[in-house]
Amino acid sequence: MNTASKYAVSVLIAGMSAATAFAQVKIEEGWARATVQGQKATGAFMKITAPQATRLVAVTTPVAGVAEIHEMKMDGNVMKMRALPALDLPANQAVELKPGSYHLMLMDLKAPLMKDSSVALTLTFKDAKGVETKQQVSVPVNTVAPQGGGHPHGDHKH
Numbered sequence: 743m744n745t746a747s748k749y750a751v752s753v754l755i756a757g758m759s760a761a762t763a764f765a766q767v768k769i770e771e772g773w774a775r776a777t778v779q780g781q782k783a784t785g786a787f788m789k790i791t792a793p794q795a796t797r798l799v800a801v802t803t804p805v806a807g808v809a810e811i812h813e814m815k816m817d818g819n820v821m822k823m824r825a826l827p828a829l830d831l832p833a834n835q836a837v838e839l840k841p842g843s844y845h846l847m848l849m850d851l852k853a854p855l856m857k858d859s860s861v862a863l864t865l866t867f868k869d870a871k872g873v874e875t876k877q878q879v880s881v882p883v884n885t886v887a888p889q890g891g892g893h894p895h896g897d898h899k900h
């Protein structure tokens with residue numbers, strides 16, 4: 743009897759960890775824009791798809807003193823950038839962080855971001871119940887958005 747109940751417990755735990763792994767937020771096509779010497783800020787971009795509705799509430803990276811979630815929006819005919827306290831991620835809907843729109847702003851950079859290096863980012867998500875999960879991602883540094891992956895305005899090389 744004792745053995746049987748132990749078995750039941752281990753099955754339950756296995757089931758739970760599988761569910762947790764499945765619930766991971768999908769992060770695709772990530773990249774950060776390369777910087778030149780003396781430049782203190784840059785943007786990081788990616789496509790985020792959450793399996794359940796959640797919110798991106800924070801980002802940290804070892805390469806920058808400050809990292810924020812930003813939005814770029816036209817205000818009249820002036821493009822303005824502002825920090826968002828959180829970015830809503832509806833269930834199964836890709837949210838695109840891209841130049842001229844939502845982005846992660848990396849400020850107080852400790853060193854220039856060299857093309858072809860990579861940047862480690864830790865994203866903090868907070869679900870509807872207030873539970874926070876952290877996810878790490880490493881994104882390549884590039885001067886322009888990487889090609890491929892169905893970009894609508896890629897240059898049309900044949």
Ligand SMILES: [Cu+2]
Binds near residue numbers: 812823824846
């Ligand atoms: Cu910004």
